[in-house]
Each structure stands twice: as C-alpha cells, then as structure tokens.
Amino acid sequence: MSTTVITGANRGIGLELARQCIQRGDKVFAGCRKPDEAPHLEALQPHSILPIDVGDEASVLSFTEAIEEPVSLLINNAGTSITNLGFSRDEVGVMNAPVGLTLDLIRINGLSAATVTRSLSERLESGSKVANITSQIGSMVVGSKFNDLPYAASKAVMNMVTVQLAAQLEASGIAVVAFHPGWVRTDMGGSSADISVEESAQGILSTLETLQPEQSGAFLRWDGSIHPW
Numbered sequence: 001m002s003t004t005v006i007t008g009a010n011r012g013i014g015l016e017l018a019r020q021c022i023q024r025g026d027k028v029f030a031g032c033r034k035p036d037e038a039p040h041l042e043a044l045q046p047h048s049i050l051p052i053d054v055g056d057e058a059s060v061l062s063f064t065e066a067i068e069e070p071v072s073l074l075i076n077n078a079g080t081s082i083t084n085l086g087f088s089r090d091e092v093g094v095m096n097a098p099v100g101l102t103l104d105l106i107r108i109n110g111l112s113a114a115t116v117t118r119s120l121s122e123r124l125e126s127g128s129k130v131a132n133i134t135s136q137i138g139s140m141v142v143g144s145k146f147n148d149l150p151y152a153a154s155k156a157v158m159n160m161v162t163v164q165l166a167a168q169l170e171a172s173g174i175a176v177v178a179f180h181p182g183w184v185r186t187d188m189g190g191s192s193a194d195i196s197v198e199e200s201a202q203g204i205l206s207t208l209e210t211l212q213p214e215q216s217g218a219f220l221r222w223d224g225s226i227h228p229w
C-alpha cells in the first residue's frame with residue numbers, strides 16, 4: 001500500500017487529491033490547520049487527519065513527527081492568497097506591496113515546501129516522490145505579465161525550493177517536481193476558472209504515477225506537459 005501525505009487537504013485541490021488517493025487505496029495522512037473543522041475531509045475517512053500550519057515551523061515538526069512510517073508520496077499543496085492575508089487587491093503590485101505581508105506569503109507558499117520536505121526526509125526512501133503545488137505565476141515567463149508581487153514571489157520561491165530539493169535528494173532516489181495545477185475552480189481560483197478539481201487532481205496523480213527519476217526537478221502542468229520556468 002502506498003503512503004501519501006497531503007497538506008491543505010480540507011478543501012479545494014488538496015481535498016480532491018485526498019479523495020482520489022483514498023479511492024485508489026493509498027494510506028493517506030491528511031494535514032490541515034483545523035482538523036476539528038474539516039467535515040469534508042473527515043467524510044473521506046483518511047488514515048489520519050493531522051494538524052499543520054505550514055507557515056509555523058513548530059507545527060510542521062509536530063506534523064511530520066506524527067508520521068512514523070515510510071512515505072511514498074508527499075504533496076505540498078497548502079497555499080494561500082493575498083486576500084486571505086489581508087492585502088487589498090490594489091496593494092499587491094511591485095510598486096506598493098507591503099514587505100511584511102509579502103514575506104508572510106513567501107514563508108507560507110514558498111518556504112513551507114522546504115520545511116515540510118526536510119522534516120519528513122527521514123521517512124522518504126528511494127523511489128519516493130515529492131510534488132510541490134506551485135503556480136504558473138511563479139514562472140519568470142508568466143509572472144512578468146502579472147502585477148502581483150507577493151503571490152508570484154512566493155511561488156517563485158517554491159520553484160527554487162523544488163529544483164534545490166531535487167538536486168539534494170537525487171542521490172537518495174527521491175524525485176521532486178513542481179506542478180502548476182491549472183486555473184482551478186476552488187475558493188482560490190474562483191467559479192469562472194478553467195478546470196475542475198477532479199481534472200486537476202486526476203492529471204497530477206496520473207503524471208506522478210508514471211514519473212521517472214530523470215524528470216526530477218521539472219516544472220510540470222497538471223496534464224504532465226512541461227511548463228517554462
């Protein structure tokens with residue numbers, strides 16, 4: 001049985017990833033900020049629902065310490081947006097984004113992929129996979145077209161974390177990739193987004209199933225195609 005760890009599993013893409021992993025028979029450790037307030041996740045009956053705030057290193061450590069077995073797949077999915085952290089939409093540009101809130105978003109969306117992965121590294125074995133759910137906006141090519149510094153910078157950091165983890169974990173046989181999940185209909189993506197959570201999660205999981213070691217360090221779209229950096 002595969003053991004899968006997913007952060008931000010109580011709603012959105014993370015919830016659907018958990019649903020599809022449980023459906024295919026994985027033993028799922030599902031992380032969320034408030035396990036007592038996660039009815040949709042609870043209804044899926046994952047192996048375990050554990051508390052984690054990915055922006056808080058002590059919380060990350062408690063989460064990973066509670067997982068006492070080898071992990072085949074880690075999905076660093078938890079992420080947040082400018083509005084959730086109290087930014088107004090007219091103060092997110094490179095000319096006016098507040099530094100403190102920008103750093104908060106970088107810690108939560110970007111650096112958390114490093115803290116969660118390294119805290120869990122003793123549970124990752126040769127053949128394990130790590131998927132970081134980034135965004136196309138973290139790409140230098142796409143991000144330059146948006147005037148949204150905090151979110152774009154946070155996902156650019158996650159992309160850098162991905163390639164550095166891939167290099168550091170290569171000798172251990174662990175593959176690390178970044179996924180743009182598509183523009184997905186969730187609380188974050190909004191109701192007019194392009195694709196459903198089902199399509200995004202299904203694409204990510206089937207791409208991971210066939211992922212080869214030499215693909216480690218890649219930036220992929222949910223459908224498995226290569227995304228430009």
Ligand SMILES: NC(=O)c1ccc[n+]([C@@H]2O[C@H](COP(=O)([O-])OP(=O)(O)OC[C@H]3O[C@@H](n4cnc5c(N)ncnc54)[C@H](OP(=O)(O)O)[C@@H]3O)[C@@H](O)[C@H]2O)c1
Binds near residue numbers: 014052053184189
């Ligand atoms: N939807 C899109 O179009 C889209 C596009 C590109 C990338 N993404 C990325 O895909 C991932 C999932 O997004 P989504 O659309 O499913 O968003 P969502 O519906 O807003 O869900 C975000 C999830 O992340 C969790 N989360 C936020 N901050 C957290 C923290 N500090 N610690 C732990 N969990 C935290 C949320 O938990 P709470 O319920 O506790 O807030 C929730 O479970 C994110 O990384 C996002 O940046 C989404």
